[in-house]
Structure formats: structure tokens, C-alpha cells
Amino acid sequence: MLGLPFLIAVAVVLVLRHSSRSRTLLALVAGATTLLAPALAVAQPAAAPAMGPPNSTLPPTVTGKGWWLPPDGSLDGWRTDQLITGTTWFVLVVFAVVVLWIVVAVLMGRRKSPAAPYPFHRPGVVVVAVCVVIIAAEDAALFVRSLTSLQKFSWGFAAADADPAAVRIQINAHQWVWEARYAGADGQFNTPDDIVVLNHLRVPAGARILFQLASTDVIHGFSLPNFRVKQDAVPGMINWLTFTTRHTGDYAIACQQHCGVGHYKMKGVLSVLPPDDYVAWVKRASALARRAYDPGDKPAHWGWSWERPRPGEARMGEGRRP
């Protein structure tokens, strides 16, 4: 920010050197605008009354570092990270070439001799052709690498569903809570031993996790930035989400689709536990759930029988809630 007033002063002088009359006026305006930022900083109100820690029972999650992707907790997250990093370099290099080209062309154009009046010339055609080849190659690389990555990673629903060790979780999103259901000891959903938790999900490390997502009011976006995956929870359909955990830790769950006033507070935690701790938790929680089961509490029985993907097809959606 400190460099900006300087930058602006330089630009103003460069641009206005031919006009002396309005220089004073402009200097005033530029000065006023550069003063605006610190003035606004000064105007920062005293710390507002705390709104209270919203989900105070939730453990703190893994924090981000630097201005780059947050820590990766997923087995396949590197595929996304590699593709993002590579493409970002491509973007930066091409942008630098464009800036350089414009600067050089403008500087060279200060000559007095007239411009070449040709609307079309061979070197230009070569430049266009080379650029088309470069962008087409980048497009092809992105397409192919994206598909291979997706098949192995976030679209691998059939493989995940065939894995007997996969952890299956149903999510019922509503304003502004992530309600999650585990099948419990019997492996069947919507039975008395189902574990139902709010916002705090537990899964084992090194396991495939398979989510089925639904919503009962508006569209929510179930996002796990540390696992590089997200999927909308849409009323009236069941969406799928899968990934494989790696390290233990507490990771953030954020809502990614504007869902109303409390959107920014729709916050959950995915705790990746050592496998033994997870098994012990399921056992304990399932037993507690069976004891607390109330057959008359109809709204609590929102679960559905687990949807199966069609053979050979990565399928999302289409399934209607019972």
C-alpha cells in the first residue's frame, strides 16, 4: 500500500507533463484520493461487541499459511495442486509476455517515420499460428490431465462405493447447519443405531470417504478446502462427494453456495482421527444413539437408504429423496 501513492504520483506526472494549468487541480485530487486510504484506516471503529464464538464447541481447524492453497489433507489433493500451480505459471508467463509486447511496441512506435500500412503479413501469420498451437496444446493438456485426475480422485464414485472399508456419510444441509448421519454398527441407514451429529464430523485417517448430500431448504455448498473438493447440496436430489484422507487433524468445512443471512457462519469441522480412535468413537456413539432413539420423532429420521452408483458410471444426482 505504501508504494501506491508513489506509483500514482509518477503516473500523474508522466501523463500530465504537457498540461500545466490543470496540474495543480490534479495534484489536489490525486492527493485527496491517496489520503483516503489512511483516513479510512483511521476511521476503523473500535472493536465491535463480540458476536460470541458461534460454534464454540467445535475444535479449532488447521489454519492457512501464506497466500497460497491451504494445507493439503487428502491423498489425491496433489493432483489438483499440481494442475493449479502449472496453469498459474502458464497464466503468469503469458501475461508477462503480453505486457512486455505492449511496452516494446509502444516504445518502438515513437519513431517519426510512418507506420507500415500492411493489414496482413507473413511474420504476423506465423505469430498467430504459433500462439494458436500454444493455447491449443495448453487446452489439450488441461483437458486430458483433468480427466485422468478426476477419474482417480473426485469422480471415482464406483470405486469408492465398491470399497468395503469406505466410510459412508449422509449430509442433510439446512440453514445453517451441517447435519451428518452415519450408519452405525449395523451398516444400515435410517435405523435406530444411526449416529447423527451437527457440524462436527469424524472420519478415520487413510480411508476413502463417501458422502451423499441433500438439502431440505435452499442450496448449500459442501466444501472441504483442505481436501480440494466441494459439491452442492441441492433440495430434491442426492449428490455425491468422495476423497481419501491422509493425515489426522481437524479440517474446516465451509458453505460455498450463498444460502442466506447465516451463510458465512455455516461452519463445520472434519476431524480425521487415528483409525482405532474412530472405531471406538463409532461404537460408543452408536450405542448412545440406540439408547436415545425416539421412534415418534419423525423429523429426526431424515436418512435414506444408501444410493448405489450404476455399474460403470460415475453418477451424481438424479436420485429422489424418499
Next chain:
Amino acid sequence: MNGHGHAHAHGFWRRYVFSTDHKVIARQFLWAGLLFLLLGGFLAMLIRWQWAYPETLNRLLNPQTYTKIFTLHGLVMIFFAVTPILIGAVGNFVIPLSIGARDMAFPFLNLLSFWTFAVSQLLVLASFLVTLGTAGSGWTTYPPLSTNVGAPGAGQTLIVAAIFITGIATLMGAINYITTVMRHRAPGMTWFRLPATVWGLWLTSILNLLFVPVLGAAAMLLLLDRMLGTQFFIAGAAAVKGGGDPLLYQHLFWIFGHPEVYILILPAWGVVTDLVAFFSRKPAFWYRGSIGAMIAVTVMSGVVYGHHMYASGLNPMLGKGFMLLTLIISVPAEVLFVNWLLTLWGGRARLTAPMLYTLGVMLVFAMGGLTGLLLATIGTDIYLHDTMFVVGHFHLTMAAASFLASFAALTFWFPKMFGRQMHEGLGRAHAVLTTILMILVFTGQLVAGYAGQPRRYFNPYEHEFLQHLRGLNKATSHTAFLLAGVQLLFIINFIRSLGWGQPAKPNPWQVGTLEWTCAPSPPPEHNFDTIPQVVRGPHQLSDPDVRRRLGRDYIGQAEPDPMLGSSMRVRAL
């Protein structure tokens, strides 16, 4: 003299309010758009304030009003600021004058178009006044949040109605523009002698004609859901009963919504193609290739929309197709861009205010277009979807590029519009500063997106993984406040030039298009005393024969060939 004569022909109302003159209607769209641009800009500053100082809690900024602020910022900017300025004002003013027509094909429809648009703007303003306030479900207005399930109150209804009505106005304009370009070109004005600006506006109008009705259908179904209890978009078992499909709305919206971003950028591309050539004093490189690229993008724009729905539950099979098509659209866009770079190369760049705006468009569009690669590709989009990265990307393309192109066009045609010159120095300062600051602000948003910051958060720092971004967001916000302050330069320049600017020179930019070579500034109501006979394309600059014969580096599109004089006969002998 002409003005005096027409004052007798029409009274005040017919002349300034319910005029059918395309030049008056263009100015009406301009004022309407600029006023809403101020409103949209103010809302943007509130959003930026919120991300820098999220502890603020008052009547103006709280979680409830915040949803309305970002919703209206998007809607106001897209439908009620960029559209009227870039398409309504520039399109209305430039099309008849650059093709050699006396007016639009349907002048009365043109009048209706503006006043229908004005009604929709009034509905937007009215929505602020009703109980529960204006709409708060995002500019995309996704149901069920935008139905009574998530957004009770008349505000949201008024906004959806305003979208529907502004769609009618756009449609009337589109029919007019398309017909005018196809039927009212001056003799000799072939398709490939049209200025690229006219091509851009014509292609935009075709997209408007094809896809705005789809938006109208979505808005109408949403209105029925809100007002008559239908359930087109309402579904779900427990809390919300209904047999509809929320994704149906997303399909309808994005079938329109993706062409819409090309609707806002095609006129900008046209303006850049022309102005780069004009101010490089050189014919546009591969003009036909540029026009072909714009046509290719127009054709493809209708079949890429699915990339907005990669995370919605779209079948992966469809996702693959949309990814392929979206990546392919980068090829024509890139051909167009390289043509601009080649036009610039070897030219004699005159860094006038319109040229600096044009270079600004090229820079922000380069950054915006390239970052689109990461959003077209599903493998990278899944992580970046609905983060600030998307916000940075589309602001660089359809906000920064479209607005800078609007400023370029306004500065370029201001002498023709108002008969006075704008101040060059103020214009240059505004162009340079706005470009630099826009790149800084929107790159700041891209960076926040890499770190995973979701869009539309009242307080991002509720989440531990975003807390370290406060410094970045604060810096971006301060840069944005500066950007807003710099707009004073334009406002001062605009008002000063309207009242006290130098009288316009007949051809201040020394170019050959019809409006600068065949009509005075400002032109009379009938534009041209005699309809020009066009003999050449719009960018015939630095022609050695013209230079030798006429002693200048440009020649009018309707000017007789200097070689047809005596020398030609001598040469023939």
C-alpha cells in the same frame, strides 16, 4: 442552426424526453447508466469495507443488509450500468453514424426501449423502499433461496420483475440494432467495411435476441413460484415440499448467463479492434480474422454455460463436454487478442486518452481471460469454484474490461456526442490509474481465491483457515477505495468538458470512419445531409499514396480515391 430549426419542429418533450432521435436516446441511456454506476460503485465500496473491517455492525452493514448489498451490486452493475452505457449509449450513438444511416430502423421502438428500461430502473429503486428491503439472494437469484422459502417480501419480487422488464427493453434494442445494421448501411458499406465496433454491437444484439428470452422465461417462472404458489424450482422433502427442480433454474439462467458475459465483452472487443488500429496509425492486422474470431466466440458462447455448474451435481458426462467446449473457446479469443498485439507492433502508437483506455482493456482482459483457463478445467475449478478467484476473474473480464472499453468509447465519441473535447490530461491520468488499480484490486481477489476464501461471506474470518487473509483483504480494500477516488477524475473531466470543454474539432482523432468524415460534431438530427457512398474499409491508415496526394495519413471511408484524379490517367497511359 439546425438545433434552432428543430426547436420549432418539436417542443421540449418531443425533443429531449420522448425523442426518437438515436443520439438523444443514446444520451438518455448514458445518464441512466452513469447514475446507476455510481450506485453500484457505492455498494462495491460497502462490500470492500466489510471485508476489511468485518466487525462493523450498524444499520447500513449487518449480515441481513450485506446480502442485499452484494446482490444489488451485481445486478445494478450488469443490467443497469454496463448494459445501458456500453450497449444502450455507445450502441445507439455509434451504429447509425458509422454505417451512414439517418436513424435506427425503428425509431419509435428505440424510444420504447429506453422508457421500458427506465421503468425497470425505477422498480430497482422501489425495491429498496419496501418492507424487508430489496433482494438478497445473489445476482444469480438461485431458487429456492430466491423463492418465498428463502426470500419473503416484495423486494425480491420487484427485482425479478425488474430483470424481466429490462429484458424486454434489451430485446427491443436488439431487434433494432440487428435490423439497422442489416438494412440501413450506406451504399458501398459492405459487411467487411463495417468498423469492428459495429460488428461487436451487432453480434451482441444477436446474442441478446437469442438468450435474453431464456432469462425472461426463468424470471417469469420464478415470479409464478413467488406469487402464484407454483413449484417449478422448489423441491425437497422435509422443510420444503415441492416437486420442482432447482437445477432447472440454473440451466435456464446460465444458458442466458454465459452468453451475457460475451454480450458485455463483444462491443468492448469491437471498440478495442478499432481503436488499436486508429491510434497505431495502421490498418487492423487481419481484420477479417478478428471479425471471424468474434463470430466464432458468438456461435460458441451458447454451448459452454455448463462450466458454471461443475459443482452443482451436473452429470460428469455433461461436465466433460462443457469443459472441452469451454477450453476450445479460448482459441478464437486468443486469435483476436494476438491480432491486437500485431496491430500494435510496428505502429506509431499515439497515447491519447482513448488509446490508454484501450491498452488498459487489453491488459485487464489478458489477465481475466487467462485466469479463465483455471475455471474452464474441472480438475482446477472444483477447488476454485465459488471462491474469490471466480470473483476476481469475472471482474477482470466483464467489469474491468467492459468499463474501460466504455470509457474508451465515451472519450473517443464525446466530441461527436456533445460537440466539445474532453480534457486529454485528465483522461490519460484516469485511464492509467484506473487500469493499474483495477489490476491490483482484482488480482488481490484472485489471490484470496487461491487461499480458498469463499464469495459472499459477511465475515470471512469466522473460519480459521481464512484468518491470515485479513491483511491481504484490507490492502485490496484500500486499493479499491483509491480506485473509487480516482473515478473523481472522470467525473470532473466529464462535467467540466460538458460545460466548458474546447469546441470539438471536425476530426480530432484523424480517422476515416463516416461519423468523423461525413458529419459535423454534433451531427444534425438527420445525421448526414447526403448519404455517403462508401468506398473503403474503416482502418485505411498510413497509406503511402494517400500521404503523397493528400499530405495526411488517413482517408475517409467515403472519400474519393486520390489516385482517381489526373495522375491515374497519366499512369494508365
